[in-house]
Amino acid sequence: MYENFYRLSGKPFQLNPDPAFFYGSRGHRRAMAYLEYGLHQNEGFIVITGEIGAGKTTLVRNLLQKLDPAKVVAAQLVSTQIDANDILQLVAAAFGVPSKGLDKAGLLLALETFLVSVTASGKRALLIVDEAQNLTPRAVEELRMLSNFQLEEHALLQSFLVGQPEFRDIMQSPEMQQLRQRVIASYHLGPLDLEETRAYVEHRLKHVGWKNDPQFDVAIFPSIFRASGGVPRRINTLCDRLMLAGFLGEKRRLGEAEVDEVLQEMKEEQRSGRGIGTARLAPLAGGAAPGNLPSFDPGKLDLDPSVARQFAQLAAGFDAARIEARLSQLEQAMSTTLALMNRIVAAHAIDNDEDSDKAAK
Secondary structure (H helix, E strand, O other): OHHHHOOOOOOOOOOOOOHHHOOOOHHHHHHHHHHHHHHHHOOOEEEEEEOOOOOHHHHHHHHHHHOOOOOEEEEEEEOOOOOHHHHHHHHHHHHOOOOOOOOHHHHHHHHHHHHHHHHHOOOEEEEEEEOHHHOOHHHHHHHHHHOOOEEOOEEOEEEEEEEOOHHHHHHOOHHHHHHHOOEEEEEEEOOOOHHHHHHHHHHHHHHOOOOOOOEEOOOHHHHHHHHHOOOHHHHHHHHHHHHHHHHHOOOOEEOHHHHHHHHHHHHHHHHHOOOOOOOOOOOOHHHOOHHHOOOOOHHHOOOOHHHHHHHHHHHHOOOHHHHHHHHHHHHHHHHHHHHHHHHHHHHHHHHHHHHHHHHHO
């Protein structure tokens, strides 16, 4: 919406991770250096953790974009609650290794054969596991066992584990001792500081052709930093709403007052549980409440084992965080559209009243 008004080539503060917008803060540069160091070592595990919205996925996608496919065969999987029974299937699928109908022994053999062929061709295999905090201890152990595959003295697989801060606590548990011995480097990605917050905002704006329209007052950046805590995703959410408010108010200059206004609107939406014009689910027919619905026991279903495995794989690939982010974007877009329509209707009504007054005179 506001892109055309401010003559931008795209949306600067989108929530979906995009390596094209990668900003190399001190923390992000250091995390990238650890990943590149891991690639140079070509063995073991690299662990990167960070708060929700800190930019971990963007970091990973930036790394993948820089990899030479002639040298590295990379696979990425985003984990939900994946147990040992599913992790090997997902790793095989991520690398494109056929696994249908294979038991665990056959699956391990297929993966080892694939990894040997990759190494023999002069390439290296890299597995990146995002949202690693969702892995069960047994699933992590399966990944560790995969790191045992070797060709002569060369490791066949290297793994990067990327997760939220609680993954650090998981790593300290007694059952993770053998994995900790395979970790060659780990880094926690923290939030941006005040200076980096300003540079981050301006970096994203300039990437879409920002020519100081709207103009940001210098005092606006401490407000953005305080409200977001320096977390990139929160900065994106706040600045996107700020740009939208500027567009709706036809403002060419944004300052602390506009930030305060947007923050107040967002707080009111959180208190009410919905934004202006947000769609709501209609009650169930007959007024039945969800708690009164008949109970459902999936164990009573007589499913073919292959169908059950397909359902398990679908569930494992379900990325709740990404879907939630997209639903949030959709909800925001709908609310914004309705708010804009209300303004247009109100302005049209005022014009009609003025025309009527003129006609009466």
